[in-house]
Amino acid sequence: MKVNGEKYRTIWPAEDGSGVVIIDQTKFPHTFETTSLLDLEDAAHAIRVMQVRGAPLIGATAAFGVALGMKADPSDESLHAACDTLLATRPTAVNLKWALDIARKRLIQIAPERRAHAAFELASQICDDDIATNMAIGMHGMELITEIAKKKRPGEPVNVLTHCNAGWLATVDWGTATAPIYMSHDSGIPVHVWVDETRPRNQGAFLTAWELGHHGVPHTVVVDNAGGHLMQHGKVDLVITGTDRTTADGDVCNKIGTYLKALAARDNGVPFYVALPSSTIDFSLSDGLSQIPIEERSGTEVSHITGLTEDGRTETVEIVAPGSDTANPAFDVTPARLVTGLITERGVLEANRKAIVKAFPERMKMSA
Ligand SMILES: CSC[C@@H](O)[C@@H](O)C(=O)COP(=O)(O)O
Incomplete structure (x- = not known):
């Protein structure tokens, strides 16, 4: 949707490839501020303290969190650890588990050297699908x-x-x-x-x-x-x-x-x-x-x-x-x-x- 005439999503990959950008929802309603998630812990923290919240956005952020985790360490152990860390952030919204189940299942089949790229693609796909779903x-x-x-x-x-x-x-x-x-x-x-x-x-x-x-x-x-x-x-x-x-x-x-x-x-x-x-x-x-x-x-x-x-x-x-x-x-x-x-x-x-x-x-x- 538009904010002061500019089109925004709530989450997107940073243009310089450094991480992921979110709208920090703890600052509303008086301040509109974006912030960067640079690693897995940033993503987990953002969900925990509700910088991002709402079931579908929690799922999308978790998917990007896995991607950030894979960027740092694409091993099988790291994939499972990233999913476990993110799953423990908030208990009620099932979109979190839904997104992490998809990520775990798909990425484990991909060679570690290609995992980070695939994880970012998957997270972007989850975001695009979310928009199409909401429009329907x-x-x-x-x-x-x-x-x-x-x-x-x-x-x-x-x-x-x-x-x-x-x-x-x-x-x-x-x-x-x-x-x-x-x-x-x-x-x-x-x-x-x-x-x-x-x-x-x-x-x-x-x-x-x-x-x-x-x-x-x-x-x-x-x-x-x-x-x-x-x-x-x-x-x-x-x-x-x-x-x-x-x-x-x-x-x-x-x-x-x-x-x-x-x-x-x-x-x-x-x-x-x-x-x-x-x-x-x-x-x-x-x-x-x-x-x-x-x-x-x-x-x-x-x-x-x-x-x-x-x-x-x-x-x-x-x-x-x-x-x-x-x-x-x-x-x-x-x-x-x-x-x-x-x-x-x-x-x-x-x-x-x-x-x-x-x-x-x-x-x-x-x-x-
Ligand atoms: C499309 S969002 C649906 C729900 O996640 C929403 O109604 C809600 O209860 C959000 O709770 P929150 O605690 O702000 O994450």
Whole structure:
């Protein structure tokens, strides 16, 4: 997408061959800054501290991380060590394992002297595929938005609520939940987005709001608890979120708070859609609640918040009573029964095993 008129992906190989460049997402929303990953540890660190985040981008960064590792040492041992190091960075988004499984399997068959080159090519291919996938998700999701728009008065916007950031910053480009929004907006369908702030790390307020603003999409940031109220008053036409891991039975694991939005949507008859590339489906799992590992992050993300002071300084301040315990589960599971549909690169599917396996038979076979 464009930033101040210039086209960007979230990750790309440096022109001088020195490494890989990312947009540092810990600096948003007040600073747009790129940074270089020069070795495997830089890539692992970037995922761990969330300079890059969002399931598809975590996978793409891991693929480049392997390439950086192969540049330093292309041996078999180094390949396995690189994959293991990267796999341990964050537990929930299955795209990480998906990308590393592909890298490990392909690269082990290639002679060490050609491995680094092949690894960079593979990572670039994963990035290109991610963009094509998200564009397909966008086209399918736009059909849903178009149908709702037909029932509106001329000029009246379709109101979409989204949680966290499943935008272009969470992918290589376009985003998953945002791709239908961007495509609808670009096609002249009036869209307005309710952006959940998404405590504790504020991916909605910091990232989604930033990218929608840069693309000129009308949006309003709301506190996480506002969604139910907005739905009760008919102010939300549909919810679209992303997912970090989806089971073969259609349970969806996404940023903490997603489940509550799905409950509110069900109670108010609001369609609740989840947009995802098939790389986010874990075909080995059936029950999301008992089987998906939920990342527990530092309590300081709950007790402290970082922002811009009036005189332009970035400061972190404490917002919880000193001495109180904090807990920070980063994701929750929305059971398939609450999901209206899964917007995938192969169309909008019902959230159940039959529909998922029918749409992605080759992936199911691979995991068997
Ligand atoms: C297309 S991204 C889908 C999900 O990864 C996204 O909704 C999300 O929950 C991201 O969480 P984060 O902790 O910021 O990596």
